[in-house]
Amino acid sequence: MTVYNFAAGPSMMAPEVKQALAQSLVDWQGTGFSIAEVPHRSQPFVDYLSQTQAMVRHHLGIGQEYEVLFLSGGARTQFALIASQFLKTRATYVVTGHWSAMAAHDAQRYGHVDQVVSNGKIPESFAVAEDSDYVFLCSNETIDGVEFATYPVSPVPLIVDASSDIFARRVDMSNVALLMAGAQKNMGIAGLIVVVVRKDFLAKARQIDPSLSYVEHAKKGNLLVTPCAAAIAATHETLNWLERCGGVEAIEAINREKARTLYREIDASEGFYRNTIAIKDRSITNVVFSLPDESLQEAFLSGAEQRGLVNLRGHRSAGGIRASIYNAMPLQAVQALAAWMQEFKQSNLEWIKQ
Numbered sequence: 001m002t003v004y005n006f007a008a009g010p011s012m013m014a015p016e017v018k019q020a021l022a023q024s025l026v027d028w029q030g031t032g033f034s035i036a037e038v039p040h041r042s043q044p045f046v047d048y049l050s051q052t053q054a055m056v057r058h059h060l061g062i063g064q065e066y067e068v069l070f071l072s073g074g075a076r077t078q079f080a081l082i083a084s085q086f087l088k089t090r091a092t093y094v095v096t097g098h099w100s101a102m103a104a105h106d107a108q109r110y111g112h113v114d115q116v117v118s119n120g121k122i123p124e125s126f127a128v129a130e131d132s133d134y135v136f137l138c139s140n141e142t143i144d145g146v147e148f149a150t151y152p153v154s155p156v157p158l159i160v161d162a163s164s165d166i167f168a169r170r171v172d173m174s175n176v177a178l179l180m181a182g183a184q185k186n187m188g189i190a191g192l193i194v195v196v197v198r199k200d201f202l203a204k205a206r207q208i209d210p211s212l213s214y215v216e217h218a219k220k221g222n223l224l225v226t227p228c229a230a231a232i233a234a235t236h237e238t239l240n241w242l243e244r245c246g247g248v249e250a251i252e253a254i255n256r257e258k259a260r261t262l263y264r265e266i267d268a269s270e271g272f273y274r275n276t277i278a279i280k281d282r283s284i285t286n287v288v289f290s291l292p293d294e295s296l297q298e299a300f301l302s303g304a305e306q307r308g309l310v311n312l313r314g315h316r317s318a319g320g321i322r323a324s325i326y327n328a329m330p331l332q333a334v335q336a337l338a339a340w341m342q343e344f345k346q347s348n349l350e351w352i353k354q
């Protein structure tokens with residue numbers, strides 16, 4: 001039985017990507033040694049690094065006006081690093097869920113934070129103080145299942161945490177000063193963080209410890225510290241695979257169909273499956289829903305598991321069910337989940353009448 005991993009991250013990788021990565025770990029590009037063994041200042045590695053950066057630019061639809069940095073750590077590490085480098089007077093944080101709330105919390109140590117609190121929904125508009133250094137938002141709240149359908153036009157530089165929806169859909173980068181994402185969902189494996197920063201915004205960065213400074217990393221061609229080569233290889237192979245799939249637009253069409261399949265099932269369930277998020281704000285990546293009663297949860301999850309549909313339990317802080325349907329999740333797996341949802345509802349119809 002094929003097992004489909006609906007985890008929120010680390011999450012499913014395409015089989016071809018895993019195979020290519022395994023090959024790179026054993027024998028990288030016919031060198032006879034692993035990507036993890038390549039001296040990071042050697043020309044082949046430097047070329048590989050810049051090819052991977054070019055692939056990030058290509059799939060994001062941006063050019064040389066942005067630096068692309070491959071850093072190590074957690075996505076959360078960047079919450080503090082962003083604030084320590086760019087928060088000078090005050091900054092605006094749009095809090096739509098768990099991760100943006102954490103980013104606002106972590107920034108407070110470095111300066112004044114104005115919070116636009118709109119948990120579980122995307123605000124129509126919001127005020128930004130004229131002297132705000134930037135606006136920070138999380139484009140897709142992985143736990144809460146809400147996303148910005150489009151990025152707002154901001155009067156001050158816009159910073160986006162796109163950890164869970166980078167490369168899932170085409171976004172307008174023209175207004176974005178900095179975009180960051182952990183690799184472990186849509187572009188590789190944990191340990192690598194991609195920071196894409198516009199050069200004119202980077203020029204405003206405060207000087208911090210050199211080993212942490214985006215300016216210093218950029219100046220040293222991403223070789224200031226030894227890059228996490230194996231994780232970069234995972235991203236390289238993922239972005240190659242994305243290209244073979246037809247790029248972001250092609251994968252977005254499939255992603256939208258996957259999300260439609262699940263929301264259709266939820267909305268047609270006569271209240272059996274519940275998702276309270278406004279339709280326009282629903283995430284196409286993390287579909288969250290609850291069952292009529294908590295007592296049904298284990299039966300739902302174990303029936304799913306028997307069908308090879310695993311890791312559907314919601315985040316411990318949110319409860320319920322969460323189906324994370326990143327780029328690597330095929331449509332037929334989502335259809336299998338929808339079929340299971342239908343079957344499970346049919347065998348528990350008494351709950352609808354209550």
Ligand code: PMP
Pocket residue numbers: 008009073074075076077099138140141142143161162163164182
């Ligand atoms: N931002 C978002 C949107 C996330 O989904 C996550 C992790 N799931 C993080 C930040 C934090 O990532 P990390 O565990 O790598 O710090």
